[in-house]
Amino acid sequence: MASKAREASIILAASGTEQKxxxxxxxxxxxxxxxxxxxxxxxxxxxxSQSENISAPLxxxxxxxxxxxxxxxxxxYSLIQLEDPVGSTLMATxxxxxxxxxxxxxxxGVIGVIFESRPDALVQISTLCLKSGNxxxxxxxxxxxxxxxxxxxxxxxxxxxxGIPEGWIQLLETRSDVNEMLKMDEYIDLVIPRGSxxxxxxxxxxxxxPVLGHADGICHCYVxxxxxxxxxxxxxxxSKTQYVSVCNxxxxxxxxxxxxxxxxxxxxxxxxxxxxELVGCDKTRVIISIxxxxxxxxxxxxxxxxLSIKIVKDINEAIQHINTYGSGHTDSIITxxxxxxxxxxNLVDSGNVLWNCSTRFxxxxxxxxxxxxxxxTNKIHARGPVGLEGLLIYKYKLIGNGHIVExxxxxxxxxxxxxxx
Amino acid sequence: MASKAREASIILAASGTEQKxxxxxxxxxxxxxxxxxxxxxxxxxxxxSQSENISAPLxxxxxxxxxxxxxxxxxxYSLIQLEDPVGSTLMATxxxxxxxxxxxxxxxGVIGVIFESRPDALVQISTLCLKSGNxxxxxxxxxxxxxxxxxxxxxxxxxxxxGIPEGWIQLLETRSDVNEMLKMDEYIDLVIPRGSxxxxxxxxxxxxxPVLGHADGICHCYVxxxxxxxxxxxxxxxSKTQYVSVCNxxxxxxxxxxxxxxxxxxxxxxxxxxxxELVGCDKTRVIISIxxxxxxxxxxxxxxxxLSIKIVKDINEAIQHINTYGSGHTDSIITxxxxxxxxxxNLVDSGNVLWNCSTRFxxxxxxxxxxxxxxxTNKIHARGPVGLEGLLIYKYKLIGNGHIVExxxxxxxxxxxxxxx
Numbered sequence: 001m002a003s004k005a006r007e008a009s010i011i012l013a014a015s016g017t018e019q020k021x022x023x024x025x026x027x028x029x030x031x032x033x034x035x036x037x038x039x040x041x042x043x044x045x046x047x048x049s050q051s052e053n054i055s056a057p058l059x060x061x062x063x064x065x066x067x068x069x070x071x072x073x074x075x076x077y078s079l080i081q082l083e084d085p086v087g088s089t090l091m092a093t094x095x096x097x098x099x100x101x102x103x104x105x106x107x108x109g110v111i112g113v114i115f116e117s118r119p120d121a122l123v124q125i126s127t128l129c130l131k132s133g134n135x136x137x138x139x140x141x142x143x144x145x146x147x148x149x150x151x152x153x154x155x156x157x158x159x160x161x162x163g164i165p166e167g168w169i170q171l172l173e174t175r176s177d178v179n180e181m182l183k184m185d186e187y188i189d190l191v192i193p194r195g196s197x198x199x200x201x202x203x204x205x206x207x208x209x210p211v212l213g214h215a216d217g218i219c220h221c222y223v224x225x226x227x228x229x230x231x232x233x234x235x236x237x238x239s240k241t242q243y244v245s246v247c248n249x250x251x252x253x254x255x256x257x258x259x260x261x262x263x264x265x266x267x268x269x270x271x272x273x274x275x276x277e278l279v280g281c282d283k284t285r286v287i288i289s290i291x292x293x294x295x296x297x298x299x300x301x302x303x304x305x306x307l308s309i310k311i312v313k314d315i316n317e318a319i320q321h322i323n324t325y326g327s328g329h330t331d332s333i334i335t336x337x338x339x340x341x342x343x344x345x346n347l348v349d350s351g352n353v354l355w356n357c358s359t360r361f362x363x364x365x366x367x368x369x370x371x372x373x374x375x376x377t378n379k380i381h382a383r384g385p386v387g388l389e390g391l392l393i394y395k396y397k398l399i400g401n402g403h404i405v406e407x408x409x410x411x412x413x414x415x416x417x418x419x420x421x
Numbered sequence: 422m423a424s425k426a427r428e429a430s431i432i433l434a435a436s437g438t439e440q441k442x443x444x445x446x447x448x449x450x451x452x453x454x455x456x457x458x459x460x461x462x463x464x465x466x467x468x469x470s471q472s473e474n475i476s477a478p479l480x481x482x483x484x485x486x487x488x489x490x491x492x493x494x495x496x497x498y499s500l501i502q503l504e505d506p507v508g509s510t511l512m513a514t515x516x517x518x519x520x521x522x523x524x525x526x527x528x529x530g531v532i533g534v535i536f537e538s539r540p541d542a543l544v545q546i547s548t549l550c551l552k553s554g555n556x557x558x559x560x561x562x563x564x565x566x567x568x569x570x571x572x573x574x575x576x577x578x579x580x581x582x583x584g585i586p587e588g589w590i591q592l593l594e595t596r597s598d599v600n601e602m603l604k605m606d607e608y609i610d611l612v613i614p615r616g617s618x619x620x621x622x623x624x625x626x627x628x629x630x631p632v633l634g635h636a637d638g639i640c641h642c643y644v645x646x647x648x649x650x651x652x653x654x655x656x657x658x659x660s661k662t663q664y665v666s667v668c669n670x671x672x673x674x675x676x677x678x679x680x681x682x683x684x685x686x687x688x689x690x691x692x693x694x695x696x697x698e699l700v701g702c703d704k705t706r707v708i709i710s711i712x713x714x715x716x717x718x719x720x721x722x723x724x725x726x727x728l729s730i731k732i733v734k735d736i737n738e739a740i741q742h743i744n745t746y747g748s749g750h751t752d753s754i755i756t757x758x759x760x761x762x763x764x765x766x767n768l769v770d771s772g773n774v775l776w777n778c779s780t781r782f783x784x785x786x787x788x789x790x791x792x793x794x795x796x797x798t799n800k801i802h803a804r805g806p807v808g809l810e811g812l813l814i815y816k817y818k819l820i821g822n823g824h825i826v827e828x829x830x831x832x833x834x835x836x837x838x839x840x841x842x
Contacts, residue, residue, distance in 0.1 A: 010744060014767040093789050099778060101788055108800050109770065189800040210631060210801050231823035238825035323431060345818050346435040349530065357520060357821030366829070367522055367817070368514050368838035379529050379610040380631050381802040384817045396788070396805045397766050400778030402652035404659035408787070417789035 002110065002187035004167035005135040009109045011165040013133045017084035020130055023162035027127065028076040030158045034150070035069050041146040042119065049143045057245070064119040064147050072123040078370055079131050085388050086133045092420035096413060099400040100420065105392050107133035109189040112181050113373070114203065116195045117141030122151050124371045125192075126169050130159065132391040137181060137188065139172040141195075182207040194374050197301065212386065214377035216301050216327035217247030219359040222318045222344065224335035225256035229263050231356065232334040233270050238358040239332065241274045245303045247375060248330045248352075248362045252298060252308045254318045257283070260311050264288045271307065280309040298325040315340055319347045326350060328377040330362040351377055351384035423531065423608035425588035426556040430530045432586040434554045438505035444583035445548055449497040451579045452544070455571070456490050462567040463540065470564045478666070485540040485568050493544040499791055500552050506809050507554045513841035517834060520821040521841065526813050528554035530610040533602050534794070535624065537616045538562030543572050545792045546613075547590050551580065553812040558602060558609065560593040562616075603628040615795050618722065633807065635798040637722050637748035638668030640780045643739045643765065645756035646677040650684050652777065653755040654691050659779040660753065662695045666724045668796060669751045669773075669783045673719060673729045675739045678704070681732050685709045697726045704732040719746040736761055740768045747771060749798045751783040772798055772805035 031038070042064040049062060091103040111134050115121040122140055129136040140148040152171040160166050172178060181188060185208045192212050193203040200215040221239050223232045239250035255263060260283070268288045271278055279293035290309070297308040298321070312318045315333075322331050332354035333344040345353040352362035362385060364372025369387030376382050382390035407413040452459070463485040470483060512524040532555050536542040543561055550557040561569040573592040581587050593599060602609060606629045613633050614624040621636040642660050644653045660671035676684060685708045692699055700714035711730070718729040719742070733739045736754075743752050753775035754765040766774040773783035783806060785793025790808030797803050803811035828834040 010740075010768055010770060013770070014764075095782075095787065095789060099782075205629070208626070210799075212801075228823070234823060234825055238827050242826045242830065319431075341820075343435075345816075347431055349431060349434070350816065352817045352819065354819045355821065357819055357824040358826050360826035361516075361520075361819055361821075361824070362817070366516065366826070366836065368516060368836065378631070379814050380633075381814075383814050393800050393802075393804050395766075395771065396773045396783070398773065398775045398778055398782055399762075400776065400782075402649070402655060403778040403782070404655055405663045405779050405781035405787070406659050409663065415787065415789065 001137065001167075001170045001172075002181065002184045005110045005137060005170060006187040008165040008167040009107070009135040012135055012168050013086070013107045013109070015133060015164065019163055020084070020133070021080045023130060023159040023164050024076050024080050024127055026158040026162050027123075027155050028073045030154045031069055031073055031123070034154055035066060038069060038147065038150055039065060041150045042144075045144050045146045054143060058117055058143065061116065061118045062141075062143050068120055072120050075124060075371055076127050079127055082131065082370060082388065084131070085392055089421060090394055094416055094418040094420055095398075096403065096416050099398070099403045102397045102399070103394050104397055105394050108391055108393050110135045110137065110187055111391065112137045112139075112188050112191040112209070114139045114178060114191070114193045114195065115141070117143045119144045119147040119151060121194070122148050123155070125373055126152075126155055128371055128373055128388060129391060130164070130168070132388050134391050135168040137170050137172055139178050139181075145173065179206070182209065185209045192374055210381070212376050212378060212382060212390065213374050214247060214327065214329060217249070217329045217375075218252065218299070218301050218325060218327040219248055219250045219329050220252050220254055220322050220326055220331045221250045221359060222254040222315075222322070222331070222333045223256060223259060223263055224315060224318075224333055224337065224340050225258045226337040226340065227259060227263070227334040228336060229259070229266060232263060233266050235332065235334055235356065235358050236267060237270050237274060239360055240271070240276055240307050241305065242358065242360045244305055246360075248359050249303070250307070250332075250359045251300065251302055252310065252325070254310050254312050254321060255284070256315075256318075257311050257313055260284070261287055264309070275305055277306040278309060279306070281311055283311040284309045301327075315343060319344060322348050322350070328379075329375065330354065330359045332357060332359050351375070422558065422588075422591045422593075423602065423605045426531045426558060426591060427608040429586040429588040430528070430556040433556055433589050434507070434528045434530070436554060436585065440584055441505070441551055441554070442501045444551060444580040444585050445497050445501050447579040447583050448544075448548065448576050449494045451575045452490055452494055455575055456487060459490060459568065459571055460486060462571045463565075466565050466567045475564060479538055479564065482537065482539045483562075483564050489541055493541050496545060496792055497548050500548055503552065503791060503809065505552070506813050510842060511815055515837055515839040515841055516819075517824065517837050520819070520824045523818045523820070524815050525818055526815050529812055529814050531556045531558065531608055532812065533558045533560075533609050533612040533630070535560045535599060535612070535614045535616065536562070538564045540565045540568040540572060542615070543569050544576070546794055547573075547576055549792055549794055549809060550812065551585070551589070553809050555812050556589040558591050558593055560599050560602075566594065600627070603630065606630045613795055631802070633797050633799060633803060633811065634795050635668060635748065635750060638670070638750045638796075639673065639720070639722050639746060639748040640669055640671045640750055641673050641675055641743050641747055641752045642671045642780060643675040643736075643743070643752070643754045644677060644680060644684055645736060645739075645754055645758065645761050646679045647758040647761065648680060648684070648755040649757060650680070650687060653684055654687050656753065656755055656777070656779050657688060658691050658695060660781055661692070661697060661728050662726065663779065663781045665726055667781075669780050670724070671728070671753075671780045672721065672723055673731065673746070675731050675733050675742060676705070677736075677739075678732050678734055681705070682708055685730070692728065695726065697728050699728055699730060701730040702732055705730045722748075736764060740765060743769050743771070749800075750796065751775065751780045753778060753780050772796070
């Protein structure tokens with residue numbers, strides 16, 4: 001399968017914008033035309049999962065009904081509107097008369113994506129890959145297997161009819177398929193795992209293929225001494241409670257010593273209204289009566305209605321704490337002091353550094369990237385929410401007229417290096 | 422050492438352009454002022470290496486004399502002239518009134534570089550890292566240990582005086598240091614190995630840290646049926662012989678069936694003048710009398726005066742051959758047909774795809790990038806010759822005024838997503 005995808009990737013990389021958009025359109029139409037079959041397959045997944053007693057949130061994510069189908073179809077039409085990211089000239093230089101260098105964007109090639117139980121993820125990821133000219137091997141949650149199968153069939157069939165090479169999208173169905181895939185660094189260029197921390201960490205530890213994504217999301221709000229207290233409470237509550245089970249929810253609140261007596265009692269009231277369990281350092285517990293946090297709390301992604309609180313001496317200690325215990329995902333400072341904000345945003349080594357707003361903002365949709373393939377805490381290639389552009393790389397095209405290096409080595413000719421673009 | 426570099430990386434990332442350039446200037450001055458000591462240390466490396474009977478080409482690379490010192494100093498002054506790549510706003514979007522997103526370039530962090538015996542590489546790599554705000558752990562060839570030690574000492578001392586945090590540059594001295602380093606994915610963000618294929622492959626196979634570089638350089642020249650024969654001979658000879666022991670030298674020549682009878686006899690004369698050993702497929706050996714190539718030859722990087730030749734039916738077979746046996750480094754087509762050239766450059770999946778010029782052109786200096794840290798055959802982050810920009814990533818800075826996600830989730834507010842840049 002991987003070698004077939006590799007072959008298809010060469011052709012798909014050179015496919016034109018019109019052809020790719022036509023294929024996307026056919027997918028959108030077919031999803032609507034086949035919605036009854038899709039919903040029936042999904043119903044069967046849901047019934048089987050119910051009989052296996054899977055949790056209510058998981059069941060909710062598994063559900064793929066008419067409204068979800070309509071959402072993904074809308075998503076496909078927005079994707080069609082986006083400019084084709086492939087084939088852009090990113091840089092051009094005349095190296096010498098008649099010898100020009102072009103840096104041109106191109107697809108990465110073959111991407112392996114392992115995703116959670118949401119069937120809409122299959123459609124979003126595969127259409128992003130198609131638009132960016134990448135082939136994709138997909139492994140979805142096994143709870144959604146019937147739904148994924150029919151979706152992959154529809155996408156494969158419709159794109160084939162639109163002239164996209166067969167094999168560009170393929171569905172893996174077992175864990176052992178995934179383990180095999182992780183060894184295929186010869187055919188697969190990038191793996192994007194989405195799912196639980198343990199799962200992502202397992203992938204990172206067991207693959208020689210580059211992995212794009214994140215395991216932990218230990219995000220911080222830091223309330224600086226010059227924060228507006230009302231704003232700090234509001235942003236902290238949103239950061240913690242707006243959706244607790246996601247990677248950009250705040251897990252630890254850092255508070256400057258001097259503002260803590262005024263801030264913490266107000267925070268406690270609002271957090272308790274939302275039924276958030278608070279744990280804190282010794283200094284915090286002098287001001288508000290909560291349970292004790294230990295070293296382990298600073299390293300824990302609760303993904304739940306629980307927040308750890310630590311009082312820090314100053315901004316330096318806050319930055320130090322975040323760079324030590326954080327996961328490089330998203331961290332926010334609340335302050336009225338511009339210098340402190342800039343210092344924080346420059347020195348905190350995270351993909352998303354925020355000032356006076358909620359950590360929950362860091363995602364591809366809110367950032368205006370359209371769909372996203374995931375959020376990366378890597379420090380190479382792509383960082384933060386990753387949309388289409390994270391699926392691209394470039395190649396250098398050099399066009400001459402019989403130019404040879406010996407002429408430059410012998411100083412018969414010399415380079416001009418004139419930027420054209 | 423790695424944890425010290427990690428700490429320094431936070432400070433260095435936020436250092437200003439002026440400070441970094443001042444530090445670079447101090448390095449340049451100190452290299453000139455201390456040239457006698459440097460040359461003495463290098464002399465001792467050379468004498469020890471001679472007594473250990475190391476090869477003549479290696480001895481030549483090891484030598485670091487007044488002229489080499491002057492070259493690296495010139496390099497530093499060019500680097501000072503280059504724009505600071507850190508802190509550029511790559512994109513800016515107003516997400517809503519008072520809520521703005523900025524994508525800002527920043528250093529990767531801590532980079533481990535393992536390089537061959539040339540001491541000039543130490544200066545080039547460390548100054549590129551400094552300019553791009555990265556900390557660096559260096560391991561040079563052990564033949565150059567005295568020279569590397571004094572160079573690292575000078576660079577460390579001078580930059581410390583210019584206010585760059587201590588520990589930003591550190592020298593590893595043993596193989597076991599390198600093995601330790603490869604495990605430190607907590608502190609080190611990227612490893613760049615330069616050296617023999619086996620060595621680079623060893624690093625790739627033994628590190629969880631992302632690796633930027635290339636193992637093989639199996640480059641091709643393809644002589645299309647519509648090639649100008651004189652040009653094809655000239656470019657093929659340069660591609661093969663201009664410098665045989667480097668990664669962008671051509672190892673295999675592909676020739677269209679219809680042009681082979683006219684082209685190959687002329688090529689043979691010129692290649693034999695340069696004492697190149699030719700091996701070929703059966704069809705080639707019908708036209709010119711040379712030894713037989715076997716399957717292994719298509720996979721071999723000779724790095725020597727040896728060339729394998731294969732006759733192909735057409736451009737499709739040529740592209741297929743390159744994508745199967747090539748290493749994604751550099752491949753050139755010789756043709757007068759623009760459509761064929763574009764097809765080749767689009768479908769050959771290599772970092773550098775060339776038309777009517779020598780494969781030897783693909784390097785950072787010739788491309789006008791100034792110094793380079795290496796040539797990448799990766800398909801993520803950076804591909805082809807890698808200069809300053811391969812040492813950068815970005816972070817997202819989001820600046821609000823108490824904005825919370827709940828307001829958007831409840832449709833009390835909606836995103837504007839207006840591009841500012």
